[in-house]
Amino acid sequence: MSVLAGWQRGGWLSERLVWVALGVVLVGGAHLLPALCRSSPLAVRGVGALLWCGCTAGASFGHATFFLLSQSHAGDVRVAALPVATAAAHRGLTEVMADRASVTTLLAQSNARRCVGDCPVLRGRRAGLASRLDALDAEAAEIRRYQSIEDRVEKRRDAARDDPVTARLAALCGITEAKLDLLAGLAFAAVLEGMACLLWWIALSPGPAIKEGAPAVVTDAPVPESGMSAALPVVTEPKTEVTKLARDIQNGFLKPTVSDIRRHLRCSQAKAALLRRQLGQSMP
Structure with a gap:
């Protein structure tokens, strides 16, 4: 990572x-x-x-x-x-509303004119402006529908992006x-x-220490085939806490004091004092 x-x-x-x-x-x-x-x-x-x-x-x-x-x-x-959903190309709603405002102004001006008689030209202009206004209203409604579709697609994409x-x-x-x-x-x-x-x-923690008084490990050496006398058994001393303390003191890990022994072994004050006395007896 x-x-x-x-x-x-x-x-x-x-x-x-x-x-x-x-x-x-x-x-x-x-x-x-x-x-x-x-x-x-x-x-x-x-x-x-x-x-x-x-x-x-x-x-x-x-x-x-x-x-x-x-x-x-x-x-x-x-x-x-996600499937790609695109709306048809269209003008912006702001542009359409601006055109609608212009047509509304022209229609209001045409309606304000007074004409004596039939006035077919004025009636035609009014009808054309009204039709254009209806077309702009329909275009604005279509643009709003497209915008709602785009908003739904964007919300769906955001929901899919989030966990x-x-x-x-x-x-x-x-x-x-x-x-x-x-x-x-x-x-x-x-x-x-x-x-x-x-x-x-x-x-990386050390293995369990062998307690004091543990029996020594005795291994018999192999006896030679010749007429030589049998070899004496080899005795291996157990590794006790005292020997480990002596080794750690020689390596500089701690000082031969009761407080350092207690912190090093995480033991009680009495056990640390006993080990310090045994260490003094074993070390020259």
Whole structure:
């Protein structure tokens, strides 16, 4: 999703590649930083938390961009699948009404004239203007019918472009569809990133520690076929919490203090003090 969103954001090829690389880095940081900084000192974990918040926000924004663009593309596909309904070519309603106003003025002027006698010319002019006025009225009614058809087609295209679930949920919640699309995209991205972080945390977590007092593992070495004496059994010491603490202290993950041991193992104060005494006895 981050790759597709970054590719659609950029214009030039170089810009698209930079956006794609940035999205991959943000997603990798959002997924791996909590697991990688788990055993680090407190200062490093604080910086890692800030970076994780920034990476999560950037990755969520990229995911929301993908969701919104995909909905827009799906709407364009639905609109393209609709049958094309076009009205016949016609003049604008404003132009027709202007002609009707002119004819109405001429007819009023003809009716205002007085004529003594039969006056066939004046009667013919009045009849012609009245017929032209009726034709303009019919043309205006036809144009209004065409406009209503075009309005219905446009409304149908808009309804097909919008996601049906989003449209109904927006009407139910009383907010605009654009705002609901943005909130839904951010919510989906937050859930997705949270699930990814949790899975990486579980995948990179250390295995269960062997408790103290566990029996040693004894393996018998193979006996040579010659007349040599049998080899002694090889004894492998179990990996206890004390040995793990000694290894982590040597690697610089924590200091040999009760508070650091307690934070590192997430154990009680009494257990941390006991491990510190055992560590002092085992280490020279």
